[in-house]
Amino acid sequence: MAGFGRPKYPSAGAPSASTPARYQVTINGLAYGYGATGSQVTAVGKALVAKGFGKHYAEGPGPTWSDADTLNYSDFQKSLGFKGTAAGQDADGVPGAATLAKLLGSVPSKPSAPAAPAFEPFPGAAFFHTGRTSPIVTAMGRRLVAEGCGRYTQGPGPSWTLTDQASYAAWQRKLGYTGSAADGVPGKASWDALKVPAQL
Structure with a gap:
C-alpha cells in the first residue's frame, strides 16, 4: 500500500485538503516529503517527469522536495489507483515504499559508510x-x-x-x-x- 513507511498521524498543524501534504517519511534511511533534500529527491523528480507526472514543476526537479514534488507524486499515486489527497491518505503525494518501488524500480537505500582501510595506503x-x-x-x-x-x-x-x-x-x-x-x-x-x- 502507498502509505507503507509513513507515520500513522501527520505532524502537528497538518495542512488543509487544499494544501499539499507537508510532512516527511524516512524509507531505507532516506528522507522524502516536503523539505527533504538530497540526490534521492532529484531522482524521484526525474522519474516522475519521465513517466509524465511533471506538470507542477515551474523549474526543476531539484534536490529539495517542494509542493510541486508533492503534487506530481500525488498524480502518480492516483494513476496507480490510490485515492484521498489529504495528508496521511494514500494519494497525498508523500511516498510510501510500495509506490516508490513502482516509480523507481526499487527502493533506494542510504549508502553505508565505507569501511576503514586495514592498511595504510602508499603516501608517495x-x-x-x-x-x-x-x-x-x-x-x-x-x-x-x-x-x-x-x-x-x-x-x-x-x-x-x-x-x-x-x-x-x-x-x-x-x-x-x-x-x-x-x-x-x-x-x-x-x-x-x-x-x-x-x-x-
Whole structure:
C-alpha cells in the first residue's frame, strides 16, 4: 500500500485538503516529503517527469522536495489507483515504499559508510624525507622490525631518519630488490607488501 513507511498521524498543524501534504517519511534511511533534500529527491523528480507526472514543476526537479514534488507524486499515486489527497491518505503525494518501488524500480537505500582501510595506503615516495614526522613512519618502523628488517638501536619513532631508510632498504632486499631499487625509499609495491596498519 502507498502509505507503507509513513507515520500513522501527520505532524502537528497538518495542512488543509487544499494544501499539499507537508510532512516527511524516512524509507531505507532516506528522507522524502516536503523539505527533504538530497540526490534521492532529484531522482524521484526525474522519474516522475519521465513517466509524465511533471506538470507542477515551474523549474526543476531539484534536490529539495517542494509542493510541486508533492503534487506530481500525488498524480502518480492516483494513476496507480490510490485515492484521498489529504495528508496521511494514500494519494497525498508523500511516498510510501510500495509506490516508490513502482516509480523507481526499487527502493533506494542510504549508502553505508565505507569501511576503514586495514592498511595504510602508499603516501608517495616524496612523503619520506628528512624532517617528516608522522605516526605512519612509526607504524612502518614497527612492521619493519616485525619482518626482521629493523636496523634501529632505539625506536622506531615518528621522524623519518637514515635508520628508517636503512631498515626499509633491508626490507626491499628481502623482497628481492637490488641496486637502486633497494635504496630505502619506499615504493608502492614494496609498501603494499609491508602491510602497514592504517593510522586513523
